[in-house]
Amino acid sequence: MAKDASFDVVSKVDRQEVDNALNQARKELQTRFDFKGTDAKVEWTGDLQIELSANTDHRVTAAVEVLKEKAIKRQVPLKALQFGPLKETGGGGYKIVIDINQGVSTEKSREMVKALKQSGLKVQSAIQEDHLRVTGKSRDVLQAAIQLLKEQDFGIPLQFTNYR
Numbered sequence: 001m002a003k004d005a006s007f008d009v010v011s012k013v014d015r016q017e018v019d020n021a022l023n024q025a026r027k028e029l030q031t032r033f034d035f036k037g038t039d040a041k042v043e044w045t046g047d048l049q050i051e052l053s054a055n056t057d058h059r060v061t062a063a064v065e066v067l068k069e070k071a072i073k074r075q076v077p078l079k080a081l082q083f084g085p086l087k088e089t090g091g092g093g094y095k096i097v098i099d100i101n102q103g104v105s106t107e108k109s110r111e112m113v114k115a116l117k118q119s120g121l122k123v124q125s126a127i128q129e130d131h132l133r134v135t136g137k138s139r140d141v142l143q144a145a146i147q148l149l150k151e152q153d154f155g156i157p158l159q160f161t162n163y164r
Helices: 015-031 057-073 106-119 139-151
Strands: 005-010 041-046 049-054 081-083 094-100 123-127 132-136 159-161
Touching: 005 139, 015 041, 015 057, 049 057, 057 081, 057 094, 106 123, 106 132, 106 139, 123 139, 132 139
Parallel strands: none
Antiparallel strands: 005 132, 005 159, 041 049, 049 094, 081 094, 123 132
């Protein structure tokens, strides 16, 4: 009897590409005329956290756009960047904290499992630590499952790995 086919649904971001985008954004903020004297900064504040700051809320918003533009050029999906609210800092400055999503949360996995069940596709899914494993009798069924998951927006970038 043939072994069931399977694949994993993961959400990973290449941290090196995020770092490259951040460095490119930093350079642009330092050289652009409209950012002169605004104390605009973009920097890592944690392993998967970036902070953008400037002395006006408009400059922070503009700096976010610069970072988004650089991220797109480096093939970093914007869905992977979780933008926090614009906050006032002490001393009249403003900042935005951006978290970088890595992995598929249990909550997102449950949404995907529900979508797969509602579709009527004959697949089984198992929630793992930071990904979802989908198993089916044939590759055709798995292709249909991948297509279904690609068409829906779960708010995070999805990749499909370990397809066997």
